[in-house]
Amino acid sequence: MLRTLIRLLPPAGARQLTVLTAWLTAAAVLHGIALGLVGVVVAAWLDPAGDRTPWTIALGTAALAFVLVQWTAQMTAFRVGSTTARALHLRLGDRLAALPLGWFTATRQAGTIDLATTGVPQLMSYPALLLRPALTALVTPPAAALTLALLDWRHTLAVLAATAVAWAATRYAGHLARTVDTRRHRVTAEATDRILEHATRQPVIRTDQRADDTDALDRALEQVRAASRHSAGAVVPGLLLFGLVLNALFAALIAAGIARVTAGALTVPVFVGVIVVTARLTAIAAAGAELAAGLRLQQGTLGRLATTLDTPPLPVLHTPDEPAPATGELVRAERVSFGYDHTTVLHDVSFTLPRRGLTALVGPSGSGKTTLIRLLARFWDPTTGRLLLDGTDLRALCPENLYAHIGTVLREDYLLDTTIGENIRLGRPAATDTELAAAVRAAGLERSVAELPDGLDSPAGPGGTQLSGGQHQRVCIARALLKAAPLTLMDEATSALDPENARLATEAAHRLAATRSVLLIAHNLDTVTHADQILVLDQGRIVQNGTHTELTTRDGPYQRLIRDHTSAPRRPG
Ligand SMILES: Nc1ncnc2c1ncn2[C@@H]1O[C@H](COP(=O)(O)OP(=O)(O)OP(=O)(O)O)[C@@H](O)[C@H]1O
Structure with missing residues (x-):
């Protein structure tokens, strides 16, 4: 020891x-x-x-x-x-x-x-x-x-x-x-999994009356007691x-x-x-x-x-100097493949993102959209191929440098247990009050904040638990707007709360895209019609690439997605 x-x-x-x-x-x-x-x-x-x-x-x-x-x-x-x-x-x-x-x-x-x-x-x-x-x-x-x-x-x-x-x-x-x-530690770890699963899936368990889940939790706890x-x-x-x-x-x-x-x-x-x-x-x-x-x-x-x-951190590579990227190109994915465990979910994915403009990532559920965006945020490294940011392999960027270039509005975005204002300021701590107020306004947060007793000084709670889902998302959007990083990664699924939030997310994406590069996972295809580029992902491969007008005139997966989308029943609102 x-x-x-x-x-x-x-x-x-x-x-x-x-x-x-x-x-x-x-x-x-x-x-x-x-x-x-x-x-x-x-x-x-x-x-x-x-x-x-x-x-x-x-x-x-x-x-x-x-x-x-x-x-x-x-x-x-x-x-x-x-x-x-x-x-x-x-x-x-x-x-x-x-x-x-x-x-x-x-x-x-x-x-x-x-x-x-x-x-x-x-x-x-x-x-x-x-x-x-x-x-x-x-x-x-x-x-x-x-x-x-x-x-x-x-x-x-x-x-x-x-x-x-x-x-x-x-x-x-x-x-x-x-x-x-x-053995006690192993069963305790398994029980922790069950407890977390049980706690996070309460709504599903209650509405579906899933007795199995409760039984599994009871069994796991009994094993812990026995161990x-x-x-x-x-x-x-x-x-x-x-x-x-x-x-x-x-x-x-x-x-x-x-x-x-x-x-x-x-x-x-x-x-x-x-x-x-x-x-x-x-x-x-x-x-x-x-x-x-x-x-x-x-x-x-x-x-x-x-x-x-002893868990190895993501390595920082020392790569030879690369030729400068083409003007106007911020991100380049070169034949990227990636898999969880032994299942490959992205195959030979190649694309570029401009320095300015909105790129929408669309595709059926499970096609690999979230995985691709997570690779860009360097949750993991590609198994083969590479991702370049401004001509530099992501693996050659130290974490501070990488995250200085990337803003996110993703499902896993977390709010700290501090005030709403401080959470937004994390995007750019040196921002002035005027810039902060502009980001709050642009994120559609102004009215909600005005109704709170302490305005921007009101607490967000641990993980943002004192905010509604919509407020949580708007704070994340305001943070990304304030950061205005060269590349912003957005998952529109975070806005699947109500049409008003979906509209806000799209507007924020377009606003940022006027001067920066934005990659948006779009589930609602109505929001992508004005995107500068649409990447269509299917079973881990980019199968189409173009603007809405170009893709709708070609027979192919995008047309099928649009057909499925327009024939699907709309959410009320
Ligand atoms: N952490 C993980 N471990 C193992 N497999 C995973 C993990 N995350 C995703 N997968 C698998 O990878 C594949 C692609 O998932 P991904 O979430 O990237 O798809 P998606 O297109 O974003 O789906 P959706 O639109 O439903 O969010 C799926 O088969 C999924 O089951």
């Missing part, structure tokens, strides 16, 4: 933790020496011919050194505990910022929240509180046993052998508990086994000592001295075993943290 933690920390943090480990190890060694000397001193005082003074002075010196080193180590430990948690939080934050957007599934988001809010703060206690007793349990017994060689080397060998057996018993108990723990019971139970045999082994070893050491005293091979003072120390070592080892449960929990947390921190 210590090795993993040192590996995950930045160099300065790793150095601090290594220094702390050295201090704590030194304290544990001094603890062992002082304990061993207690035995020597006891024997010296019981033996009328014993060398009392020098051993007592040696014990006093070792005890004083132990107290000083332990004090320094513990003070360092508290400091390292808090800097470790802070360093891990920062590393987690950095890695989250670099991970592919496609990594953030609902389950991973829940796991990450748990790690950031509970897991990492708990890890603080590892260097601050747990490392000291763990090292004491590991290092103090052999150090004490070696010091006891001053009295009797045979007993030293016996205590060392006993320590090795006790250590093996702890490892075995830990292995038993870890196996059960792994937790099993996990708690799994600690017990380990502890019992360890206690048994420890007491048996202690009894064996006493028996061997008595036998040797009876045989005249050991004096009574030495016997008392070594047994006093051995009894104390047994208590230290028992405390170490109790600690193992706490360490196990932290090991699980650290494992999950390591998995996240």
